[in-house]
Amino acid sequence: MFDHLKAQPQDKILQLIQMYREDARDGKIDLGVGVYKDATGLTPVMRAVKAAEKKLWEVETTKTxxxxxxxxxxxxxxxxxxxxxxxxxxxxxxxxxxxxxxxxxxxxxxxxxxxxxxxxxxxxxxxxxxxxxxxxxxxxxxxxxxxxxxxxxxxxxxxxxxxxxxxxxxxxxxxxxxxxxxxxxxxxxxxxxxxxxxxxxxxxxxxxxxxxxxxxxxxxxxxxxxxxxxxxxxxxxxxxxxxxxxxxxxxxxxxxxxxxxxxxxxxxxxxxxxxxxxxxxxxxxxxxxxxxxxxDDALTADWKAELEEVRLNMLTLRQSLADELRRVTNSDRFDFVATHRGMFSRLGLTEAQVVRLREEHAIYMVGDSRINIAGLNARTVPLLAAAIAQVS
The missing domain is CATH 3.40.640.10 (Type I PLP-dependent aspartate aminotransferase-like (Major domain))
Incomplete structure (x- = not known):
C-alpha cells in the first residue's frame, strides 16, 4: 500500500528552519519562524502563564x-x-x-x-x-x-x-x-x-x-x-x-x-x-x-501588562528598522515597515535577493521576503538594514 504514496511538497517555512539549524556560521539571523522572541532570542514563558501553571499543579486533581x-x-x-x-x-x-x-x-x-x-x-x-x-x-x-x-x-x-x-x-x-x-x-x-x-x-x-x-x-x-x-x-x-x-x-x-x-x-x-x-x-x-x-484579576492584569510589553517591543523594532533602512538606502522605500502591524512584514525583495541574504549574510527569511519582526533585536537591526542595502 505505501508504495503508492507520493512524496508531498515540503513546507517552505519548515524547510527554512532546517536550513537555519544546519548553518554553522556565527551571527546567523532567523527571520522566518513565526514566533515571538525577546532580545536574547528566547521565546519566553509569560509570567502569568508560569503562575497559573504553578497553581494548576497544586489544585489539579484529575487528567480525565x-x-x-x-x-x-x-x-x-x-x-x-x-x-x-x-x-x-x-x-x-x-x-x-x-x-x-x-x-x-x-x-x-x-x-x-x-x-x-x-x-x-x-x-x-x-x-x-x-x-x-x-x-x-x-x-x-x-x-x-x-x-x-x-x-x-x-x-x-x-x-x-x-x-x-x-x-x-x-x-x-x-x-x-x-x-x-x-x-x-x-x-x-x-x-x-x-x-x-x-x-x-x-x-x-x-x-x-x-x-x-x-x-x-x-x-x-x-x-x-x-x-x-x-x-x-x-x-x-x-x-x-x-x-x-x-x-x-x-x-x-x-x-x-x-x-x-x-x-x-x-x-x-x-x-x-x-x-x-x-x-x-x-x-x-x-x-x-x-x-x-x-x-483571576491579578493574573489578567499581569498578562495584559506583559502582552503590552511584547507589542510595544515589536513597534519599536519596526520603527528602528524603518529608520535604519532610510539611513543606509537614503530613500523612504522601506518606511512602510513602521506602519505595518503584528509580527510580519513583506519587504518587497526579489527571491534572488532573499537567496543572497541567506548565502552571503546568513539572514534567513521566507522566499517572498516576509520577515518576522520579532526575530530582530537592537544588535541585528543595523545588520539586516546593511545587508538589504547591499543586495537591493
Missing amino acids: YTGLAGEPAYNAALCGMILGDVVPMERVASVATPGGTGAIRQALELIKLAAPDATVWLSNPTWPNHPSIIKYLGMKMAEYRYFDAETRGIDFGGLMEDLGRVQAGDVVLLHGCCHNPTGANLDAAQWDAVVRLLAEKGAMPFVDLAYQGFGDGLDADAAATRLIAKSFPEVLIAASCSKNFGIYRERTGILIGIGDAGGKGVLQGNLNFLNRQNFSFPPDHGARLVTMILE
Missing part, C-alpha cells in the same frame, strides 16, 4: 477527558475576550481546538458539511496553510487582491472589485488583525466598506484571529472581528492563544460559530461532531491556563 467542546469556562472566557458584548451568547456556539490551525480546519470541515459547493475566498497573499487545507479538502477556492507590491499597502480598489464578484453563500476568509504575511491592515473606514459589501452580497465572513494583542492592543485588534460579528447573521471565527499567551506548543485555540439563536443547538452539535471525528476531545492544559489567567 474534558468535554467534546472543551471546558465551558474556557470557551466563555475566550468568547468574551474576542467578542466583548457585541453578540448575545444565545447566538454563539464554540469548541476548543488544537491551536488556531485546528480551528481553521474544523471551520472548513463545517463549511464543507453545510455547503459543499460554496467557494472560499482568500486574500492574495495569505497564510500558506489556508489554501493548503482547502485544497486538501477538495473545496472550491478563489482569491481577492489584497497587497499592493508597489506601495506595500492595501490594494483596496482591487480588493473591492474582486469581492464584488462574490456570490451569495460564498465564504470570505478575512484576517482579523496583523495580516499574515504582509503586516498591512485595513483601516476602520475600509473595514466598514468591506462589511457593507459582503452583507449586500450575502456572503459569510470567516475570520482568522491569530494575533489579537500584537497589533494595536487587545480591544483595538478585536474591533474588526466585533464589527463583523454584529453585522452578519452567520459568522465563523478561528482564534489562537499561541501568540498572545505565548503557549505555542500547548496548541490552544477556539472555533466560534455565530448564528440564529434558534439554531444554536444544531450548530453546537455539529461542531461537537467534527471534534469527535477528528480528535475526540481537545487538549486542555493550555486552555486551563488561559481560563485561570482570564478569571
Whole structure:
C-alpha cells in the first residue's frame, strides 16, 4: 500500500528552519519562524502563564477527558475576550481546538458539511496553510487582491472589485488583525466598506484571529472581528492563544460559530461532531491556563501588562528598522515597515535577493521576503538594514 504514496511538497517555512539549524556560521539571523522572541532570542514563558501553571499543579486533581467542546469556562472566557458584548451568547456556539490551525480546519470541515459547493475566498497573499487545507479538502477556492507590491499597502480598489464578484453563500476568509504575511491592515473606514459589501452580497465572513494583542492592543485588534460579528447573521471565527499567551506548543485555540439563536443547538452539535471525528476531545492544559489567567484579576492584569510589553517591543523594532533602512538606502522605500502591524512584514525583495541574504549574510527569511519582526533585536537591526542595502 505505501508504495503508492507520493512524496508531498515540503513546507517552505519548515524547510527554512532546517536550513537555519544546519548553518554553522556565527551571527546567523532567523527571520522566518513565526514566533515571538525577546532580545536574547528566547521565546519566553509569560509570567502569568508560569503562575497559573504553578497553581494548576497544586489544585489539579484529575487528567480525565474534558468535554467534546472543551471546558465551558474556557470557551466563555475566550468568547468574551474576542467578542466583548457585541453578540448575545444565545447566538454563539464554540469548541476548543488544537491551536488556531485546528480551528481553521474544523471551520472548513463545517463549511464543507453545510455547503459543499460554496467557494472560499482568500486574500492574495495569505497564510500558506489556508489554501493548503482547502485544497486538501477538495473545496472550491478563489482569491481577492489584497497587497499592493508597489506601495506595500492595501490594494483596496482591487480588493473591492474582486469581492464584488462574490456570490451569495460564498465564504470570505478575512484576517482579523496583523495580516499574515504582509503586516498591512485595513483601516476602520475600509473595514466598514468591506462589511457593507459582503452583507449586500450575502456572503459569510470567516475570520482568522491569530494575533489579537500584537497589533494595536487587545480591544483595538478585536474591533474588526466585533464589527463583523454584529453585522452578519452567520459568522465563523478561528482564534489562537499561541501568540498572545505565548503557549505555542500547548496548541490552544477556539472555533466560534455565530448564528440564529434558534439554531444554536444544531450548530453546537455539529461542531461537537467534527471534534469527535477528528480528535475526540481537545487538549486542555493550555486552555486551563488561559481560563485561570482570564478569571483571576491579578493574573489578567499581569498578562495584559506583559502582552503590552511584547507589542510595544515589536513597534519599536519596526520603527528602528524603518529608520535604519532610510539611513543606509537614503530613500523612504522601506518606511512602510513602521506602519505595518503584528509580527510580519513583506519587504518587497526579489527571491534572488532573499537567496543572497541567506548565502552571503546568513539572514534567513521566507522566499517572498516576509520577515518576522520579532526575530530582530537592537544588535541585528543595523545588520539586516546593511545587508538589504547591499543586495537591493
